Amino acid sequence: MEDFKNLKGEGLRRAVAVASMIVTLYYLYWRITATFNESALFFSWALFVAECFGTLTTFLFFFAVWRPLSRVALEPLPGRTVDVLIPTKNEPVSILRKTLLACNDLKYPHRTLLLDDGNRPEVKALCEELGCVYLARESHEHAKAGNVNFGLKHSTAEFVAIFDADHAPLPYFIDRLIGYFKDEKVAFAQAPQEFYNIDSFQHRADHEKKYVWTEQGLFYNLIQPGRDRWNAAYFVGSCTLMRRAALDDVDGFATSSITEDMLTSIRIHAKGWSSVYHNEGLAYGLAAETINPFHIQRKRWGLGGWQVFFKANPFFVRGLSFPQRLCYLGSLIYPIEGFQKLVFYVTPPIVLFTGILPMNALDITYLLHFVPYYALSLFAFNEMGRGYAGYLLLEQFSMGKFFTYLESFFSLFLPRRARQFKVTPKGLETSTPYPLVVPQALVFAGSVIAIIWAIFQLLLGLRGDEFIIAVNSLWALFNSGLAVAIILFARSKFYQRRGDFRIEDAVPVFFSYRDGGKPVRRVAAADDATETGISLVAAGPIPADCDLELEIMLPRKTLACKGHVRHVKTVSSGTDVIARAGVAVTGASGEVDVMSRYLHESAVSKFLAGYATRYLTYIESRRGPRPQRTARARRARVYLPAVVHGKGGGVSYGVIRNISRSGYLLAARENLAEGDRAEVEVVVGDRNVPLPGIVARVVRQPSEDFPECLAGVVFDRADIGAVNRVLAIADAMVTLW
Secondary structure, eight states: OOOGGGOTTHHHHHHHHHHHHHHHHHHHHHHHHHOBOGGGHHHHHHHHHHHHHHHHHHHHHHHHTSSOOOOOOOOOOTTOOEEEEEEESSOOHHHHHHHHHHHHTOSSOOEEEEEETTOOHHHHHHHHHHTOEEEOOSOOTTHHHHHHHHHHHTOOOSEEEEOOTTOEEOTTHHHHHHGGGGSTTEEEEEOOOEEOOTTSTTEEEETTTTEEEETTHHIIIIIHHHHHHTTOOOOOSSSEEEEHHHHHHTTSSOOSSSOHHHHHHHHHHHTTOEEEEOOSOOEEEOOOOSHHHHHHHHHHHHHHHHHHHHHSOTTTSTTOOHHHHHHHHHHHSGGGHHHHHHHHHHHHHHHHHHOOOSBSOOSHHHHHHHHHHHHHHHHHHHHHTTTOOOHHHHHHHHHHHHHHHHHHHHHTTSOGGGGOOOOOOOSSOOOOOGGGGHHHHHHHHHHHHHHHHHHHHHHTTSOOOHHHHHHHHHHHHHHHHHHHHHHHHHHTTSSOOOSSOOEEEEEEEEEEEEETTEEEEEEEEEEEEOSSEEEEEEESOOOSSOEEEEEEEETTEEEEEEEEEEEEEEEEETTEEEEEEEEEEEOOHHHHHHHHHHIIIIIHHHHHHTSBOOOOOHHHHHHSOOOOOOOOOOOEEEEEEEEEEOTTSOEEEEEEEEEOSSEEEEEESSOOOTTOEEEEEEEETTEEEEOOEEEEEEEEEOOSSSOEEEEEEEESSOOHHHHHHHHHHHHHHGGGO
16 A cells, blocks of 8 residues: 655656646647648648647646545444445356355455356355355346346345455455445445456566566556545445445446446536545456457446446536546546557558658757657656556557557447447456457558658658658657567467466475375475465475375465376485476365465465565655665575474474575464574475574564464574575576476
């Protein structure tokens, strides 16, 4: 949760934004008064309007994020009634099971209602097994909005929490949000939609630097907190707690748009209700894994935005404040970006093929106006983005979505049946036809061919506009680079090859097998896990193609499961053999459910906490204190099981996650505190290697059911030979990942 009040240089970045707006307005004035090509007015107006649209969206962005609001959760209101509504249509039962298990674990008293628009017997059986209320309507009009309204008819609770079928909430979701409703005017409290599968189409993850960027990060981490300042944060369809009285005041969820969330928010705000945005990850779901569901989702959002724009334009809805109108306008006009980007992508090829300019001259005078405007705009956007922007990545996604937004506009003119609500496919093996990247391929091909054509004409003496060709060739190269980048990434996301995303974790595991009739029992570390599989890492052999008996040691719970080794990779470090094995896991449903709960209520939040989601902007890096450049020992990634001796003589198991010459990071089930002596032994083969130390820092996992801590341990009287041995093992392990 970002505390925007403590960011460095807020006053300076707002001054930069003001300067950028002044320069931009002057540039546009100069453009329309001094640069239009009278012999190509349509071309001139098209480019100018595209530039004006960019200015409008930038100014609206600056307004929305001018002073983002940082909230702190209030004390929960006791004794209120809450119903949890989960609309579903065709999501797999395996995904629904994870969500229902998480909903059942919500600490605040509640009921869980599953609203099945698929009328599936297996889903009804699942609800009966888990003690949830199953509801299915006979007719299916108005898609998700109609389904949730059907659920409201069967709910008498004062508040309703709403989750998409793939979003599993943390146990304290309701407790974090219900305190805001002490204010009787609050209609809903919205939390961000967090996605844990960081290999999805919308994510870019740097695992070495532990940084992850997501296409929706700017919206959830900055734009929503910014709009919250103006009482304009809106309901996004999931991860929300809503007051039933506010929904009744607007006759339930809006049904005249397939983006029912935004239209419902507009109606609620127009009635004088207020909203809250609590910027903390309280539920985790699945982002669209491949390019196909990504485009289905964005096309639906685009179509819904057009519908709201024409049916409930915020500038004509009575009851909204002026800031609310501006914030909603910024959300509704974004599909127009498809037309804007089309103009930007076709302009360089047109100029290179024909020599016709959308302005009366492209010379040094033009560049002296354009370059300062463009450079200052980029700098201001990056600064106002507070480290969440990522200009080049946003431009890549704009390249990837521009034709999707064009399709969404023309979908308005299709019959109602052809533009009905489509659920975003999740958790399925999906493939994508190549036509989805044809528009980007055409941009690339058109740009490259135009450059070659213009250069040949120049060499043959048929043209003499070298400067114009150079400038437009650079622009075309930029566009073609964006096209290549998104095409190459899209190719890797045509298919979802893995059934479940593997969550990086550190869990000790005992595994047993028979070696020629002799029973063998050894301990390893699991470095990632799903409900149906784990990766075992051990300093010692793991047999290939072998059945195992597993004891997975979760905090406060040991799961007894069976496993089968699917593949093994080994590497040597001196006399030590290090093995990493992929193990398919099976077990009783109760054991699998406990693993599911652990992964989604504990492991996911730990995993995501290990990745940074923002970068320092230039102003922050210059205004903040200069870091002390002290030498720091190199940390080597290692996953080895460890025996932890407690103060009372007891023994528990943990996992060493990284090590350096000065200490190591221990994932422990033991309740350690700063200053404690850590009597730890790392398990290497059949021996335990002592690595004693002092606990320097502790980060605790707040889960009540699965408590554990990450302890930074500084060596104290550790044998240098033992440290070097483990460091050598860590160096060898690099090849196993």
